Amino acid sequence: MIPQEGNYAVRATRPILLEGGRVIDPSQSLDRITNVRLEDGRVAALDAIATGDEDVLDCSGKIVSPGLIDMHVHLREPGREEDETILTGTSAAVAGGFTSIACIPNTEPPIDTQATVEFIQHQAARADKCNVFVVACVSKNREGKELAELGHLSQAGAVAFSDDGAPVYDAELMRRALEYCRMFDKPILNHAEVRELTQGGVMHEGVVSMILGLPGMPAVAEDVMTSRDIALAEATGGRIHIMHVSSAGSVDLIRRAKARGVRLTTEVCPHHFTLTDECLRTFDSNCKMSPPLRGQEHVNACIAGLADGTIDVICTDHAPHALEKKMRELDQAPFGIVGLETALGLVITKLIEPGHLDWSTALAKMTINPARILGVHRTKGTLKVGADADVTVIDPDVRWTVDPAKFRSKSTNTPFAGWKLQGRADTVIVAGRVKHKVAAEGATADGRRTAKAR
Numbered sequence: 048m049i050p051q052e053g054n055y056a057v058r059a060t061r062p063i064l065l066e067g068g069r070v071i072d073p074s075q076s077l078d079r080i081t082n083v084r085l086e087d088g089r090v091a092a093l094d095a096i097a098t099g100d101e102d103v104l105d106c107s108g109k110i111v112s113p114g115l116i117d118m119h120v121h122l123r124e125p126g127r128e129e130d131e132t133i134l135t136g137t138s139a140a141v142a143g144g145f146t147s148i149a150c151i152p153n154t155e156p157p158i159d160t161q162a163t164v165e166f167i168q169h170q171a172a173r174a175d176k177c178n179v180f181v182v183a184c185v186s187k188n189r190e191g192k193e194l195a196e197l198g199h200l201s202q203a204g205a206v207a208f209s210d211d212g213a214p215v216y217d218a219e220l221m222r223r224a225l226e227y228c229r230m231f232d233k234p235i236l237n238h239a240e241v242r243e244l245t246q247g248g249v250m251h252e253g254v255v256s257m258i259l260g261l262p263g264m265p266a267v268a269e270d271v272m273t274s275r276d277i278a279l280a281e282a283t284g285g286r287i288h289i290m291h292v293s294s295a296g297s298v299d300l301i302r303r304a305k306a307r308g309v310r311l312t313t314e315v316c317p318h319h320f321t322l323t324d325e326c327l328r329t330f331d332s333n334c335k336m337s338p339p340l341r342g343q344e345h346v347n348a349c350i351a352g353l354a355d356g357t358i359d360v361i362c363t364d365h366a367p368h369a370l371e372k373k374m375r376e377l378d379q380a381p382f383g384i385v386g387l388e389t390a391l392g393l394v395i396t397k398l399i400e401p402g403h404l405d406w407s408t409a410l411a412k413m414t415i416n417p418a419r420i421l422g423v424h425r426t427k428g429t430l431k432v433g434a435d436a437d438v439t440v441i442d443p444d445v446r447w448t449v450d451p452a453k454f455r456s457k458s459t460n461t462p463f464a465g466w467k468l469q470g471r472a473d474t475v476i477v478a479g480r481v482k483h484k485v486a487a488e489g490a491t492a493d494g495r496r497t498a499k500a501r
């Protein structure tokens with residue numbers, strides 16, 4: 048018997064044998080059917096055989112992946128617990144297949160002191176769901192004026208720095224942040240947007256915004272900031288990471304920068320490779336996010352960037368907002384959607400199944416690539432022997448319907464309600480303990496499986 052969610056504490060020390068799954072670990076170019084043994088919170092062996100002292104989990108027909116990592120999550124605590132808490136956010140993470148997340152510091156107060164970093168770490172430990180890596184502020188109080196104490200924050204355990212929610216607007220501040228962070232080899236994650244070009248905008252500027260008569264946010268607002276960030280990274284040798292890339296222009300700029308060796312990494316969110324600005328025709332505020340949903344040519348560019356390696360990471364930008372806030376008129380509603388519990392299904396349904404990405408390429412962008420960017424790749428995002436026993440067992444064939452009422456997240460602001468998706472996390476193991484397990488087949492899924500042979 049595998050320990051079930053809830054009673055793992057009493058049997059935490061028993062080893063687990065993941066038997067007969069297709070083990071895909073991009074960190075060691077591994078893709079074959081074999082067994083994985085977890086013991087004492089670590090990956091103990093590949094190609095292991097049962098010795099009788101372990102719990103055996105039958106993984107036949109499943110994919111065994113290093114635990115998924117989402118490096119862009121807004122947990123809202125402290126300050127906006129009506130939207131999400133560290134407990135509900137990390138519960139949503141494991142339900143979605145993530146064993147590690149990085150939380151963004153635009154809380155109230157923002158995460159710009161060692162004490163706040165430690166508060167997050169403490170609350171995450173108490174929630175005891177998944178690993179939480181802390182991203183701290185670039186500037187004091189996220190005001191964009193004065194650098195935060197990056198050295199102290201780094202010492203407290205911050206893995207990266209960001210003022211997300213807003214860009215690091217001041218180019219001189221960004222330059223100094225990039226120079227300073229070279230000392231700790233940590234990246235600056237930037238929300239690339241030139242605000243003068245997006246003032247008052249609620250959606251992508253294009254044909255649809257013209258027809259609807261809604262104020263637009265042009266793609267060039269993102270392109271200009273991406274271009275600046277590339278130039279500053281190139282000038283300083285610092286590490287820039289462009290968040291939630293959504294425009295064809297940015298993808299092109301990044302591709303060319305990488306080709307000439309700029310230290311630059313990037314991410315794309317599921318909504319930007321699955322939805323277009325056409326969704327706004329319903330005036331649904333669950334389609335309002337920043338950067339906005341854009342036209343099909345931008346969606347195609349994001350997918351092409353994912354396929355050719357221009358885009359390193361798939362992350363959610365999980366941005367919960369309580370219902371009463373999202374119920375406001377489109378121009379008053381806040382930007383953002385929840386993403387933790389739909390990301391994996393969207394990746395499988397919209398990138399892997401149509402053949403845009405193979406499994407190994409897709410999983411690399413959700414495991415070892417974010418782990419490397421955050422500097423945690425020795426123990427996370429890999430199933431190498433000795434790594435932390437964080438594993439996501441994926442059922443690639445199960446079909447299910449997105450039902451926000453079942454979300455573990457405190458908020459339900461998603462444009463994907465009612466979508467039929469294929470594939471999701473079946474069992475999620477963190478530090479050798481089962482933190483999430485889907486109920487017996489058919490109980491929560493639609494029950495219909497594809498006939499496709501594996």
Ligand SMILES: [Zn+2]
Nearest residue numbers: 211212238337
């Ligand atoms: Zn952002």
Ligand SMILES: [Zn+2]
Nearest residue numbers: 151211212364
């Ligand atoms: Zn964000």
